[in-house]
Each structure stands twice: as structure tokens, then as C-alpha cells.
Amino acid sequence: MKNRIKIASYISSLFILLGCQNKEPKQSVDMCIANTNVIDLETGQIKLQDVYINNGRISTLINTDDNTDYIAKSTIDATGKYLLPGFWDNHIHLRGGDSLISNNKNFLNLFIANGITTVRDAGGDLTPSVLEWKHQIAEEKLVGPTIFTSGSKIDGPNATWAGSLEVEKEADINTALDSLEKLRVDFVKLYDSRISGEHYLKTIEQAETRGLITSGHMPFTVTLNETIDAGLDAVEHLYYIMKGCASNEVEITEKLKSKEIGFWQAMPALMDNYADSTAQKTFQKLKDQQVFVVPTLHIGKTLSYLDEIDHSDDTYLKFMGDGLIQTYQGRINRALNASEKVRRDRKKLDAFFGQLAKALNDAGVGLLAGSDSGAYNSYTYPGISLHEELKEMVENGISPLDALRTSAPNGAKFLKKSTDYGSISKGKIAELVILDANPLENIENTQKIYAVLKGGTLFTEKQLNDLLNASEIQ
């Protein structure tokens, strides 16, 4: 009898317990990344947290020891691992003509295998394919990073790059911008091979009036101040920043206008006249106008040393394919045929650019990590070269935290996508990378990838390796 009472009271208390739970049922979500070191790239702080994810977005982050109202369908034990936003490569190219479409499509795997969940395609001649991939990736029908693209570049008549929109007379600006808007590109990319300085500045102004985001090279026949005043939102590469930091910029600009000297002849003259007072004014202006700068240090180094470094054993060559490797030859020939002085100048310039990137960062100018990988850009491989870019920044004195900020957080800021991307916080899209070791301690740890989460799919280390192996071109 006593036992029966005991059992009855046990059962009733069990019902009470269950009753409590029924009043506040746990919310079921898709996934939990448990017990992980979450890196807050804004503050640099690391917290031990559980990250709950549902429908591809972050539901909540809680300290590992705290109680939670969430229950996950699957849990990834990330003890001892480091979690940060998936990497952004903020300057790549998908290009090279129809015969290289499949090689370019293959790049998409290389980005994911390297933890790169977003790329900014800075213009090429494969726009229909790029837009198709962009949509298929967004619908999770194709493995690859989120693609933000400029579509065709805007340049002048007989532009260097295939597929460019050519502005020869003022009316062409409107036509070019109309066609880009129709394609709903994510930004407008300007190039400097043939466009006149006047048309260049007017294109920026008109794009800005339409509310479009602009990035570009800069014809040396205009000054950096004129370009910033026109409204350019990001400067690709450091040549143009260097020009704006030289005390003789106006004089050199006049010589270029009268064709007394050319682009490469102007380089040493500008570098030798770098003036700290001019530079600080330029940095302040870039910062005030919130203009981003894309240093592309890794490709700069790679191209500056083509005459010395043998790339024939590079691991990534096997992912490129013969057709793509052939596009490398142009830059290789130019490097090998250059005079001793030009080669020396190029290396001097490369070292100078490293210091310039550091100075820009010290001054608070927003940098964007971009590899410039793609066809024609010799030995600058999609995926791995973004890690090389981050490493190059740190080798030039930028802290690992600041270097990491130039990838996802600044990439999202530049494209005005910070509501969805750029940090690990509630409501944001869960495109994440889990590392085996702390990248704030050693930037090379960005390459120690444990898992990648992209578009609701978790890629384990093994799956990432399989993806890489499957990308080898036979």
C-alpha cells in the first residue's frame, strides 16, 4: 500500500514536471554549434557560446553554461574550435570567354573549400553565367559562395578587357548604367584602360545619382581628390592611393594628360614623392567620405616576383585546367621581357604598397581583403589566395583582428549588406566558418578549417576535402 502511494506520488510529480514543460515548450531549431569560441570581430572578444540556427539564420547565441529555450535537431560539438563569419573575398574575377565557363564554375568549389562563403566579382565577360550561378547558389541548387557581381566593367572605346561597356561619348554613360541596372548588378565597376578622365568622373557621378555603389581603378589623368569628390565608394588597388599621397600629383597628372609620360613611368616619380602630410590629408578624406580601399597585396607580390619564383609545382595548378593556365602567359611574358630597372621598380613598389596598406589601416581607412584571383591573373588562385592576402596584411604590420575585419565585416559594409552579413549575431544569415585554432593568435589559422556552414549546408572537414579533390581538372 505504502509503495502504491509512493508510486502514485512519483507519477503525479512526473506529470507536474511534464506539465511545466508543456507550458513552456522548447523551441525547436535546425542546428546548434555547441560550446564554441565565438569571435566577435567588432570587439575582438571571444566568448564560449552555443549558437542556435534556424532556416539559415542565427536564432540566438547563449553562453554555454546558461539555460536555453531552444532545442536543436542536430548539434555540432565545436569544443576547442573558433567560430567566425564565413570569409569574403572582396575582389575576384569570373572571366575568360565561353571556353573557360566550366573552369570558372569549378572555382566555386574552391571558394567553399577555403571557407569563403561570399565573393565580390569585380567584372568580366561571363555575366549571363555568373548571374545564373548566383541565382542557383541562392536557391541552394549549386554549391558555391554567395556572389555579388558588377557584371561588365565600364571603360572606354577598345577597352583592354573583353565584355566591357564602352563609354566613348557622354550619352554612352546612360546606356551603360541602364543596362547594368536592368541586370540588377550589385555595384558598378569602372576600369581605366581607355575611358577619358572626364567620362570617368561623370560615370561615377551618374551612378551615384542613381543610388548605385561604385568601385574602380582610376585614369591617371584625374586626381584622387576629383575621384573621391565624384563619389567613388571603393578604390581597387593602391596605385591610385599612392598617386593621391604624392606631393607632385598635379604635376604628374598634367604630364600624363599631355602624354609626356605613361602609367608605369609615373610610378617611380609618384613613389619617390610620397609626402606624409599629403598622405594624411588623403587618408582623412577617404575616411570622412567612407571610401574603402582594396590593397590586393598578394597578387601584387606574386606578379612582382614572376621573374624569380618558379610556380610549376603550385598545388592549385591542378584545379585550374590548361585553358586557364594559358591565360597566365601574358603577364609572365611581360615580366620576363621587362628591363632590369622595371623589374627593380616593380619590387620596390610592392614593398611600398605593403607599408601604404598599413598606413591606411592605421589612419582608420576601411580596407577590403580581395585576392583579384581569376583568369589572366597569373598564379593567383581562387580560394587560397584570400588567405594569402590576409597573411600579407599581417606581415605588413596590420593586426590579425584588423585583417579579419577587412574580409566579411567590411565587405558587407561596403555593399550595404550588414543587416544580413558580417558578424555572428541574432537574425543574421548563418554563413559561418569553424576553425581548429585561433586566427587572432596566428592569421595562418584561417586555413585550419574544421567546417563551413553555407546556405543551410554544413560541410565537414572531410566533405571540404572531397570537394577540393573533386575539383581537380583531369
Ligand SMILES: [Zn+2]
Ligand atoms: Zn581585378
